[in-house]
Amino acid sequence: STIGxxxxxxxxxxxxxxxxxxxxxxxxxxxSVVIAMAKNQxxxxxxxxxxxxxxxxxxxxxxxxxSNSQQIIQxxxxxxxxxxxxxxxxxxxxxxxxxxxxxxxxxxGITHLIEFGHTSIALITGPQSSVSARLRFDGWxxxxxxxxxxxxxxxxxxxxxxxxxxxTKALCYSHQHPTAICFANDQMALGGLRALHELRIxxxxxxxxxxxxxxxxxxxxxxxxxxxxxxxxxLGKQAVExxxxxxxxxxxxxxxxxxxxxxxxxxxxx
Ligand code: IPT
Numbered sequence: 001s002t003i004g005x006x007x008x009x010x011x012x013x014x015x016x017x018x019x020x021x022x023x024x025x026x027x028x029x030x031x032s033v034v035i036a037m038a039k040n041q042x043x044x045x046x047x048x049x050x051x052x053x054x055x056x057x058x059x060x061x062x063x064x065x066x067s068n069s070q071q072i073i074q075x076x077x078x079x080x081x082x083x084x085x086x087x088x089x090x091x092x093x094x095x096x097x098x099x100x101x102x103x104x105x106x107x108x109g110i111t112h113l114i115e116f117g118h119t120s121i122a123l124i125t126g127p128q129s130s131v132s133a134r135l136r137f138d139g140w141x142x143x144x145x146x147x148x149x150x151x152x153x154x155x156x157x158x159x160x161x162x163x164x165x166x167x168t169k170a171l172c173y174s175h176q177h178p179t180a181i182c183f184a185n186d187q188m189a190l191g192g193l194r195a196l197h198e199l200r201i202x203x204x205x206x207x208x209x210x211x212x213x214x215x216x217x218x219x220x221x222x223x224x225x226x227x228x229x230x231x232x233x234x235l236g237k238q239a240v241e242x243x244x245x246x247x248x249x250x251x252x253x254x255x256x257x258x259x260x261x262x263x264x265x266x267x268x269x270x
Contacts, residue, residue: 029241098235
């Protein structure tokens with residue numbers, strides 16, 4: 001049997017690590033995996049990638065494309081009786097999903113900075129079209145409000161290191177320097193580290209940096225990145241196991257799963 005994986009751009013670090021884990025765990029259970037990739041999240045593209053998988057007669061589908069309520073309904077409608085599991089939706093949705101809690105993860109990052117005494121914090125978010133980017137931002141704001149702190153700047157990136165680089169440069173030119181920058185993912189933080197290095201700003205002495213994801217490379221950024229870890233191996237494993245369970249017992253009531261995130265303290269925060 002075959003599992004279909006509908007994914008966002010796998011040239012991004014996180015979705016590629018999730019895809020690798022899905023592939024490994026599906027093979028362990030003797031399923032093959034076919035991948036369809038959406039470069040953006042318009043309804044047309046989602047239709048297209050789901051149909052691409054259905055045409056290949058997949059028996060179940062994992063969707064790692066940010067999906068709002070309308071998109072969830074549309075995907076479920078297209079799939080009819082083929083089980084679908086989502087990886088990037090609001091945990092409040094009633095569809096089957098396996099995810100980490102982005103709101104909680106966001107709070108952990110800001111709380112870490114506040115514990116070090118930071119009150120001058122700049123935020124670089126992910127694209128607001130992404131469900132998890134919005135949830136991380138909600139978590140940041142919630143943690144800041146708890147301590148009556150307002151961010152000194154909020155900028156929206158697109159998950160790429162190029163956007164993190166450009167936004168960090170712009171931030172340091174235009175604002176009074178923050179003492180900490182909180183990025184919605186490690187790739188944007190990677191671009192930020194280079195921008196700060198070029199501006200001869202010492203990390204973490206002058207500016208602390210925190211990312212989100214803990215991809216396999218993040219410990220090898222310079223300096224090694226403090227971040228909020230998502231366990232991509234476990235995410236892929238659980239997604240495959242839950243979906244296969246549903247494929248084998250379509251009538252059974254399988255519950256969604258939220259995996260914990262955790263702070264990984266390295267050398268970019270003080
Ligand atoms: C999410 C990553 O955290 C982020 O870095 C980016 O790669 C994004 O995916 C792309 O959609 S992880 C996702 C399962 C919420």
